[in-house]
Structure formats: structure tokens, C-alpha cells
Amino acid sequence: MRLPLLLGLALSAAALLAALVSLFWTPYDVTALAIADKLQPPSPAHWLGTDHFGRDIASMLMAGAQTSLAVALVAVGIGMGLGVPLGLLAAANRGSLIDEVVMRGNDLIFAFPSLVIAILITAVFGPSATNAIIAIGIFNIPVFARVTRGGALSLWTLDYIRAAEVAGKGRIRISAEHILPNILNLLIVQGTIQFSLGILAEAGLSYVGLGAQPPTPSWGRMLAEAQTMVTIAPHVALFPGLAIVLTVLGLNLMGDGLRDHLDPRLRRAA
Amino acid sequence: MQRYLLKRLVSLALSLLVASLVIFAAIEVVPGDPASYMLGLNASEDTVAALRDRLGLNEPVPLRYLRWVVGMVQGDFGQSYTYKVAVAELVAQRMVVSLPLALYALVLAVVIAFPAGLLAAAKRGRVADAAVMGATQVGIALPNFWFAMLLVLAFALHWQVFPAGGFPGWSDPVQAFRALTLPAVALALPQAAILARVLRSALIETLGQDYIRTARAKGLTGGQTILYHALRNALIPVLTILGMQFSFLLAGAIIIENVFYLPGLGRLIFQAITQRDLIVVESVVMILVFAVILVTFLVDLAYAAIDPRLRKRT
Numbered sequence: 001m002r003l004p005l006l007l008g009l010a011l012s013a014a015a016l017l018a019a020l021v022s023l024f025w026t027p028y029d030v031t032a033l034a035i036a037d038k039l040q041p042p043s044p045a046h047w048l049g050t051d052h053f054g055r056d057i058a059s060m061l062m063a064g065a066q067t068s069l070a071v072a073l074v075a076v077g078i079g080m081g082l083g084v085p086l087g088l089l090a091a092a093n094r095g096s097l098i099d100e101v102v103m104r105g106n107d108l109i110f111a112f113p114s115l116v117i118a119i120l121i122t123a124v125f126g127p128s129a130t131n132a133i134i135a136i137g138i139f140n141i142p143v144f145a146r147v148t149r150g151g152a153l154s155l156w157t158l159d160y161i162r163a164a165e166v167a168g169k170g171r172i173r174i175s176a177e178h179i180l181p182n183i184l185n186l187l188i189v190q191g192t193i194q195f196s197l198g199i200l201a202e203a204g205l206s207y208v209g210l211g212a213q214p215p216t217p218s219w220g221r222m223l224a225e226a227q228t229m230v231t232i233a234p235h236v237a238l239f240p241g242l243a244i245v246l247t248v249l250g251l252n253l254m255g256d257g258l259r260d261h262l263d264p265r266l267r268r269a270a
Numbered sequence: 271m272q273r274y275l276l277k278r279l280v281s282l283a284l285s286l287l288v289a290s291l292v293i294f295a296a297i298e299v300v301p302g303d304p305a306s307y308m309l310g311l312n313a314s315e316d317t318v319a320a321l322r323d324r325l326g327l328n329e330p331v332p333l334r335y336l337r338w339v340v341g342m343v344q345g346d347f348g349q350s351y352t353y354k355v356a357v358a359e360l361v362a363q364r365m366v367v368s369l370p371l372a373l374y375a376l377v378l379a380v381v382i383a384f385p386a387g388l389l390a391a392a393k394r395g396r397v398a399d400a401a402v403m404g405a406t407q408v409g410i411a412l413p414n415f416w417f418a419m420l421l422v423l424a425f426a427l428h429w430q431v432f433p434a435g436g437f438p439g440w441s442d443p444v445q446a447f448r449a450l451t452l453p454a455v456a457l458a459l460p461q462a463a464i465l466a467r468v469l470r471s472a473l474i475e476t477l478g479q480d481y482i483r484t485a486r487a488k489g490l491t492g493g494q495t496i497l498y499h500a501l502r503n504a505l506i507p508v509l510t511i512l513g514m515q516f517s518f519l520l521a522g523a524i525i526i527e528n529v530f531y532l533p534g535l536g537r538l539i540f541q542a543i544t545q546r547d548l549i550v551v552e553s554v555v556m557i558l559v560f561a562v563i564l565v566t567f568l569v570d571l572a573y574a575a576i577d578p579r580l581r582k583r584t
Contacts, residue, residue: 104281108288111563113521116555119539120296196411203413204525208540223416227529230423237423241416248411 005257011250015243019065028056030063031215039233049235052225057236061243063217067129068247071211072198074133076191079140084187086141087148088179091156092171102149106142115204122210129212132205136198147190151183185262192255196248203244219244274574282567289559290342294335297552303327308351308546321351325549338552347553352545357553360538367437368527368534371450371457372519378458379465379515386462387469392496394474402466409463414522418456418529425452435531453530457522461515468511472504479503506577513569517562 027047034054042049048057090102112120118135125131152175155161164174205211206220214221219240226237298304305321306313322328326337341348347357390402426434432452438445476482477500485495524536531537535554542550 104284107281108285108292111285111289111559111566113517113558113562115521115524116558119524119543119551120293120555122543124296200411200413204415207413207415208525208528220413223413223419227419230419231427234423237416237419241413241419244413244416245408245411249407252407252411 002257002260004253005261008250008253008255008257011246012254015065015069015247015250018062019069022059022062022066026056026059026062028059030055030059030217039229039236041233041235048239049233051222051236052229052233057222057239060217060222061219061239064219064222064240064243065247067206067212067216067218068199068202068244071129071133071136071202072195075136075140075198075201076194078133078137079144079194080187080191083141083144083146084148084180087145087150088152088175090145091149091152091179092175094153094156099149102145106145109138109142112139115201118201118205118210127210127213129216129218132202132211135205136201139201140194140198143194144187144190147186148183151186152179155179155182185259189255189259189262192251192258196251196255199244199248199251275571278567278570282563285563286560289563290339290556291335293552293556293559294338297548297555298334299331304548308548310546342553342556348549350542350547350550352542352547352550357550360550361535361554361557364533364535364538366440367450367532368520368523368536371453371523371527371532371534372516374447374450374454375457375461375519375523376512376516378454379462379519380512382458382462383465383469387466387473388496388501390466390470391473391477391500392492399470402470406463406467409460410467412460412463414456414460415525415529417459418453418526421452421456422529435529437532449530449532453523453526453532456529457519457526461518465508465511465515469504469508472507473500476500476503506573509569509572509576513565513572516565520558520561 032055034050037046037050037054038052040046040050040054046056046058048061050056051060086102090099093099109117117138118132121131121135122128156179161174161178164178165171169177202211202218203220203223206218207224209221209224211220212218222240223237226233226240230237303318303322305325305327306318309318309321326334329337338348345358347361349355350357350360353360386402386406390399393399422434425431433449434452437449440446473496477496482495482499485499486492490498520535523534524539526532527534527536528540535558539551539554541547542554
């Protein structure tokens with residue numbers, strides 16, 4: 001394994017660990033306010049300092065990791081759950097009406113920048129973490145449908161798929177038993193990329209107030225709250241941003257590394 | 271070429287039609303009664319009825335949709351409920367901030383990405399390449415609104431070179447450009463990182479081709495080969511990304527405008543959401559989507575112009 005992949009795995013694992021540990025333990029209670037301790041710089045008692053309500057920033061970052069990872073994970077789940085079957089279906093019936101409808105539907109979703117979808121949804125249903133998940137998830141569907149269809153199309157021309165067809169297997173069964181396992185690598189890599197994009201999107205939506213609502217801790221909202229205090233307490237704005245950058249960087253490095261690692265042809269070329 | 275153009279035009283029209291249906295349904299049909307949504311819970315029944323009447327909500331849905339679309343085609347986007355002015359006028363006022371901002375950012379992204387991508391491809395596998403690639407990884411991971419805050423901290427508060435926010439208007443172009451500089455940099459850098467990576471891999475692929483070896487054998491230096499032969503052919507994937515990025519920049523501007531308090535489309539859309547001014551939300555979203563679809567269409571045409579193979583295939 002190469003260094004970027006290791007670094008990516010380590011950073012991603014750290015974010016995941018922080019989120020998991022925060023489920024049952026954080027250094028301080030993230031909902032308890034302690035105004036007397038507000039805006040303290042990093043110290044042995046508060047490793048990353050405190051915010052304008054005296055809340056411990058390290059604890060909030062841990063709990064925020066939970067929100068970020070959960071939103072991005074469910075959004076990837078929506079994208080895969082709907083996108084992969086659509087892509088398989090389109091590839092199995094190449095050139096048919098289904099294929100055309102799936103691909104044009106995808107083009108349409110691509111035409112709506114994800115932020116605009118989120119705005120539409122929140123304008124109608126109000127801001128919440130659930131609506132942020134739906135907005136990010138909808139945008140993931142065409143991405144997975146396209147990757148799946150592309151990967152599946154190249155497989156459908158291969159001899160062993162033809163053989164399965166001759167043996168009397170239906171197109172849906174072939175898709176599930178032969179095509180899907182062989183494009184799993186592609187999907188894992190794309191999944192990591194969409195996961196990191198999901199974290200960025202969640203942070204952006206929460207930052208403008210369209211994502212997770214108080215008191216749910218969220219990296220994006222921490223940054224929004226920190227913005228007005230950036231001159232007196234820069235650390236309040238620094239750490240949530242760093243948390244986002246390091247997590248996204250870790251996931252991207254992991255995705256790139258996995259792609260090279262899972263594809264032996266790339267491994268030799270590199 | 272004509273058939274290709276016709277096919278693209280039909281697909282453009284279809285996309286716009288479906289997009290308008292989706293937006294109309296999302297805003298005017300799904301929430302039930304837009305009038306009572308806009309007025310909030312405490313509105314009296316008379317007020318709601320009056321607004322329903324004014325918005326024409328008592329008419330059948332297909333008729334309302336038709337009226338909306340025909341109005342837009344004629345440049346009439348309805349009237350804002352909170353501002354009491356034509357939405358078209360509001361949008362025009364905000365567009366003079368958002369469009370220059372997106373273009374400024376696009377130019378910056380290209381100016382940063384091209385030398386970086388060229389350098390990385392030319393010095394492939396060496397320190398310069400690794401440095402550029404490492405920097406782009408960080409650039410991609412950077413949330414642009416956070417980067418914007420850091421820029422403000424450094425260049426507006428600490429060194430005071432650029433204003434921290436606000437927009438003075440175009441009467442003084444120098445000040446206007448200064449006000450747009452930090453937002454444009456914040457928008458451009460993450461996009462430049464993506465662009466540089468795409469350019470690098472496209473160049474590396476082209477550099478492996480036979481005609482590049484021929485060019486080198488002819489006696490051209492490595493730099494000349496890249497500039498005169500490889501770059502031109504590597505531009506096709508770069509152009510796709512560039513087209514996609516314009517829509518990201520327009521959408522990204524929605525957030526960045528809020529960081530810098532710029533009176534653009536993004537601020538307008540957020541103000542409209544908080545004031546529940548659905549008429550403004552509906553039209554601005556439609557305009558944004560229209561812009562994205564149009565840019566995609568233009569990129570498709572540009573492709574066909576650059577790469578004749580694409581024309582023949584369809």
C-alpha cells in the first residue's frame with residue numbers, strides 16, 4: 001500500500017472514530033452552556049478552546065462528525081439504492097425506451113445544481129437535516145446510474161455474459177449475478193468520492209442554515225456562528241474548517257488509493 | 271452538423287420543458303396552498319383569499335402553468351410579493367453582481383489551473399508534479415465558504431487590501447472589482463484544483479500518442495511539443511469540466527454571496543426563502559437552471575466545433 005492511501009485511511013478512520021465515540025462519550029456536554037467560559041483559546045482543559053456559549057469545541061467537532069458522516073452516508077445510500085438498479089436496467093436494455101428515459105432523466109437532475117435542489121426542497125418543506133439528505137441524495141442518483149451503466153455496458157459485450165444468456169438466464173438475473181459483482185470496485189470508488197462531496201455539501205447547506213438545525217451540532221453551522229466572531233476568536237472558525245478539510249481530504253485520498261489498489265492495471269502503470 | 275444541431279436543440283427544449291414542470295410542481299402544487307404558505311399561520315382567511323385571487327390560484331393548474339411559462343418567455347416573471355416590484359427587475363439588478371462574479375471566478379480558475387496543470391504534466395513524477403497534485407488535493411477538500419472566511423481574515427482584516435464584504439456598485443469599476451476579488455478567489459480556487467487535475471491527466475494521455483513522438487523527433491523541445499501539439503488535443507475534456515464548472519460557480523456564488531454580503535442572485539434567493547416569497551424563488555431557480563442547461567448546450571456545440579469526430583457519430 002502506498003502512502004496517500006494509508007494517510008487517507010488514517011484520516012477517514014479518525015473521523016469515523018470521533019463520530020462513533022461521540023455517540024456515548026464527549027469530553028464535555030455539547031448542549032450545556034457555560035457562558036462564563038466563552039471564547040477561551042485552546043488550553044489543557046479545552047484542547048480546542050470554547051465557542052461563544054462556552055461549549056467545548058473539541059466535543060462539538062466530535063458530535064458534528066456524527067451529523068456530517070450520517071448525512072453523507074444516507075445520501076450515498078439513496079444514490080446507490082436507486083442509481084445502481086437504474087443503471088443496470090438501462091445497460092441491460094441498451095438503446096430501449098427505458099435506457100433513453102433513465103439517461104435523459106439523469107441529464108435533467110444534472111441540470112439542477114445540488115444546491116438549487118436543496119433550496120427548492122427547503123423553500124417548500126423547511127430546513128432540516130432530513131431535507132438536506134434528500135437534496136444531496138437526489139443528486140447522487142444520476143452519478144451512480146451513469147457509472148453503473150457505463151461499467152455494465154462494457155461487460156455486456158463479454159463472452160461469459162453471452163454464455164450466461166445462452167444458458168437461459170434472464171437479463172435481470174445476469175445483471176444481479178454477473179454484472180453487479182464485477183462493477184463493485186467502480187461503485188466503491190465512486191461511493192467514496194460521493195461521500196466526501198456529501199460532507200462538503202452538508203457543510204455548505206448547514207452553513208447557510210438549510211441543513212441540520214440547532215441543537216444538532218454541525219460543522220457547517222459552527223462555521224456560520226463563528227463568522228461574526230472571527231476577529232476576536234479566530235480559533236472558533238479555524239477548527240471546524242480544518243475538520244471538514246481533513247475528513248474530505250482523507251476520503252479523497254482513500255478513494256484514489258483504492259482505485260489504484262483495486263485495479264491491477266493502474267497499479268502496474270503507476 | 272445540421273442534424274447534430276437539431277438533435278441538441280430538441281434536447282435543449284425538452285430539458286427546459288421538464289425543468290419548468292418540476293419547478294412549477296415543487297413550488298405551486300406540492301405545498302398545497304401557496305397563498306397560505308406565503309402569509310404564514312396568523313393570516314386571516316380574507317387576506318389568504320385575496321392573495322389567492324391576486325396570484326390567480328383559483329384557476330386550474332394547467333392554465334396557471336401555461337400563464338407562468340408564456341409570461342417568462344415574454345420577460346414577465348411576475349411580481350415579488352415582498353418587494354412589490356417586477357421579479358424581472360429584481361433579477362436584472364442582482365445579475366450585474368452574480369454574473370460578473372461567476373465569470374471573474376472562471377477566469378481566475380483558468381489562469382491558476384493552466385500553468386499548474388501544464389507544469390505537473392511536463393514534470394510528471396517529479397517534485398513539481400507531486401507538489402501541484404498535493405496542493406490540488408487540498409484545494410478540492412476546501413469548503414469555499416470557509417476559505418472565504420480565511421481570505422477575509424488575512425486580506426481584509428489583517429492586511430486590509432480588499433474590503434471584507436458589501437458591493438459599492440459599478441459606478442466605480444475599480445472599487446467594484448476590488449469588492450469582487452476575494453469572493454472570486456474563494457470560488458475559483460477549489461475549481462482551479464479540479465481543472466488542473468483534469469488538464470494534467472488529459473495532457474499525460476496525449477503525450478503518450480505517436481504524433482507527439484513524431485513532433486519530438488522533428489526536433490521540437492518538450493515545452494514546444496506540449497504547447498503546440500498536446501495542449502490543443504487535451505482541451506476537449508478540459509472544456510467539459512469548464513462548462514460544468516460554470517454552473518457550479520453560479521450555484522457556489524449563492525453561498526459565497528452570503529459570506530461577503532454581496533447583493534446578488536444568491537442573497538436574493540435566501541431573502542426570498544425567509545420571506546416566503548415563492549414567486550421570486552420560483553423564477554430565480556428557473557433562471558439558474560436555464561443558465562446551466564444553456565451552458566451545457568453551448569459546450570456540446572463547442573465540442574462539435576473542436577472535434578469533428580463527434581459530429582459524424584450522431
